[in-house]
Amino acid sequence: MQIIYAMHQSGSEDLEKEEKFLFSSLESIQDLYLIVVSTLIEIKKKEEVFLEKASKKHLATAEDLKPNRKFIANKVLQFLEDNNSISIALENRKINNWSQNDDLILIILDEIKKSAIYQNYLADTSSSFEADKKFVTDIFTELIASNEKLYDYLEDFRITWVDDIPLVNTSLLKQLKHIEEHNEKSFSVLPLYKDAEDKDFARDLFRKTVLNENDLAKEYIDRTPNWDPERISEVDTIMLKMAICEFLKFPSIPIKVTINEYLEIAKEYATPKSSIFINGILDNLVKDFQKTDKLKKTGRGLM
Structure with missing residues (x-):
């Protein structure tokens, strides 16, 4: 982020x-x-x-x-x-x-x-x-x-x-x-990454978010009628794009894990109202994605 x-x-x-x-x-x-x-x-x-x-x-x-x-x-x-x-x-x-x-x-x-x-x-x-x-x-x-x-x-x-x-x-x-x-x-020195997949995740999330920013933004723009796009903080928009990227391009990550992660990040780095705003947008997005079968999650308990 x-x-x-x-x-x-x-x-x-x-x-x-x-x-x-x-x-x-x-x-x-x-x-x-x-x-x-x-x-x-x-x-x-x-x-x-x-x-x-x-x-x-x-x-x-x-x-x-x-x-x-x-x-x-x-x-x-x-x-x-x-x-x-x-x-x-x-x-x-x-x-x-x-x-x-x-x-x-x-x-x-x-x-x-x-x-x-x-x-x-x-x-x-x-x-x-x-x-x-x-x-x-x-x-x-x-x-x-x-x-x-x-x-x-x-x-x-x-x-x-x-x-x-x-x-x-x-x-x-x-x-x-x-x-x-x-x-x-x-006691042993903690490894930076849990495994190779852990490091790959950092690279993939960064690349897939940056390379698909315009498409990811389209997913939430129409769902913020009561919010002036120009007044939504840049940090909020980045978190939304990253979360949507995880929804759509990382099938092994549970939806709840993604939402909880970005709500915690919002509490730490964004405005006091950001977590409420982001939670509302992501919750509605998930419902829409599920209706249109856009979410392709794999594994038990990932929905």
């Missing part, structure tokens, strides 16, 4: 160029994911360096010489640092953001150390993998995923990530909660 909108705004008709940008934007989501994962690893490393330097101070205190090492000994943070899947992905994608921006890691680390979550964790003399996991998920939720400075950095690094940050944070949190002790396979 965003790529098609950008094409309209720029007047671009270079389908190949815009398609490359589409996949470049999609592939960068994994870089975002790896940067966020590496944040957890880097804060542990920075604390290790801090404790090492403190112990070598000329006038080192008793605390400097014998610090509470529970944070850097956290089994889940160590698990992430040792995880081959993460290490290989960071190397392959050349993710080294924190070697160049360690000041942000130090800021995040300082905020963690000042938090009640951290203080309570260090004060607890008991130790368990589950307690370590809860601590990591808590600091990730409360102090990393919600960190405004980190958010600003990621937004400045790549503007297209603004909409992807919540998705990445939610996915990573779910993964952290499912890490199992002594089971490296319980």
Whole structure:
């Protein structure tokens, strides 16, 4: 939707160029994911360096010489640092953001150390993998995923990530909660696409919508008598075209799935009335398509 909108705004008709940008934007989501994962690893490393330097101070205190090492000994943070899947992905994608921006890691680390979550964790003399996991998920939720400075950095690094940050944070949190002790396979870097068909769908939906925009628009123009076509927002028209494209050109996608998907997108990106407008148009279209046998859905429960 965003790529098609950008094409309209720029007047671009270079389908190949815009398609490359589409996949470049999609592939960068994994870089975002790896940067966020590496944040957890880097804060542990920075604390290790801090404790090492403190112990070598000329006038080192008793605390400097014998610090509470529970944070850097956290089994889940160590698990992430040792995880081959993460290490290989960071190397392959050349993710080294924190070697160049360690000041942000130090800021995040300082905020963690000042938090009640951290203080309570260090004060607890008991130790368990589950307690370590809860601590990591808590600091990730409360102090990393919600960190405004980190958010600003990621937004400045790549503007297209603004909409992807919540998705990445939610996915990573779910993964952290499912890490199992002594089971490296319980955490692996998430693949960008579920399978080849998943990637093909992105390409096909983009192409079929762009190449058939005029025909797709004809399907809803006559069904908006109470709406001035010039006053219907461009985002709304793009969503309608994409939804109609799914109705007519993607037989394996259930009608309800398409409608629900675009209603959710409308709530997120369009005007307050858009979801009502789009729902009404799509609902009437489906009824008409069914009467004229225009819908060719395959599989059980797809109508």
